[in-house]
Amino acid sequence: MENGAAKPVIVAIDGPSGTGKSSTSKAVAAQLGLSYLDTGAQYRAITWWMVTNGIDTADPSAIAAAAAKPEILSGTDPENPTITVDGVDVAGPIREQDVTAKVSAVSAVPEVRARITELQRAIAASAVTGIVVEGRDIGTTVLPDADLKIFLTASPEARAARRSGELKGADLHTTREALIRRDAADSSRKTSPLAKAGDAVEVDTTELTLQQVVECVVTLVEEKRAGK
Numbered sequence: 324m325e326n327g328a329a330k331p332v333i334v335a336i337d338g339p340s341g342t343g344k345s346s347t348s349k350a351v352a353a354q355l356g357l358s359y360l361d362t363g364a365q366y367r368a369i370t371w372w373m374v375t376n377g378i379d380t381a382d383p384s385a386i387a388a389a390a391a392k393p394e395i396l397s398g399t400d401p402e403n404p405t406i407t408v409d410g411v412d413v414a415g416p417i418r419e420q421d422v423t424a425k426v427s428a429v430s431a432v433p434e435v436r437a438r439i440t441e442l443q444r445a446i447a448a449s450a451v452t453g454i455v456v457e458g459r460d461i462g463t464t465v466l467p468d469a470d471l472k473i474f475l476t477a478s479p480e481a482r483a484a485r486r487s488g489e490l491k492g493a494d495l496h497t498t499r500e501a502l503i504r505r506d507a508a509d510s511s512r513k514t515s516p517l518a519k520a521g522d523a524v525e526v527d528t529t530e531l532t533l534q535q536v537v538e539c540v541v542t543l544v545e546e547k548r549a550g551k
């Protein structure tokens with residue numbers, strides 16, 4: 324664009340657990356001066372609130388009835404992403420095992436998805452230079468008009484090895500089984516399941532370093548901006 328600021332660029336990055344969405348999205352956003360939104364953290368935050376407030380996460384109607392109650396705020400600086408629920412910093416607790424085990428059940432409830440999707444669209448619309456939004460249904464449902472859609476994949480073995488590395492030596496087999504179970508639940512739910520958008524670029528990260536994946540996505544964004 325000649326005069327004034329460039330049009331904000333919207334990048335959607337989806338894929339199963341451990342494919343590199345968060346690390347790639349943060350690095351791409353930081354490199355390109357864009358905002359960053361981790362939508363998985365929002366679903367984890369609402370799950371944390373349900374657990375903390377004694378809501379039965381196996382009861383979809385109880386979850387639906389409480390879905391509007393917590394106030395979830397996401398900080399979108401890729402160098403320092405933050406997440407609070409009713410003013411409480413939950414960045415640590417939302418990564419705990421109990422929340423991880425329950426998040427797929429909570430995120431499958433349509434009232435939860437409607438609430439969180441609305442938040443995500445408002446955040447994306449207010450990003451001045453643009454935003455990288457990562458999750459499961461960003462390209463298909465949340466931001467179907469995104470300028471660029473990426474779908475990251477990797478073998479279950481690579482994903483489990485990455486996750487158990489993070490969880491400080493957690494058993495590889497158990498981690499792999501838990502990942503596969505969560506992916507199956509996320510892919511088979513009725514409301515906006517984990518899926519590749521028809522116009523998404525698929526990148527298999529199994530044999531790539533994080534740096535290679537970041538370079539690949541940065542190049543794709545730059546090509547889009549140049550109108551290629």
Ligand SMILES: Nc1ncnc2c1ncn2[C@@H]1O[C@H](COP(=O)(O)OP(=O)(O)O)[C@@H](O)[C@H]1O
Pocket residue numbers: 338339340341342343344345346347485486488489528531532533534536
């Ligand atoms: N291409 C890659 N090669 C090796 N490790 C990676 C790669 N991409 C990400 N990782 C590592 O794998 C772990 C999970 O990555 P993360 O970005 O959290 O995945 P996701 O957001 O898809 O669950 C992190 O420890 C990250 O540093």
Ligand SMILES: Nc1ccn([C@@H]2O[C@H](COP(=O)(O)OP(=O)(O)O)[C@@H](O)[C@H]2O)c(=O)n1
Pocket residue numbers: 339340341362363364366367426427428430431457458459460461505509
């Ligand atoms: N856009 C999104 C993002 C996450 N989620 C849900 O939130 C969970 C946690 O997402 P996450 O990105 O933190 O997952 P991990 O990278 O920790 O595996 C997923 O397993 C989904 O159940 C979703 O339903 N839709």
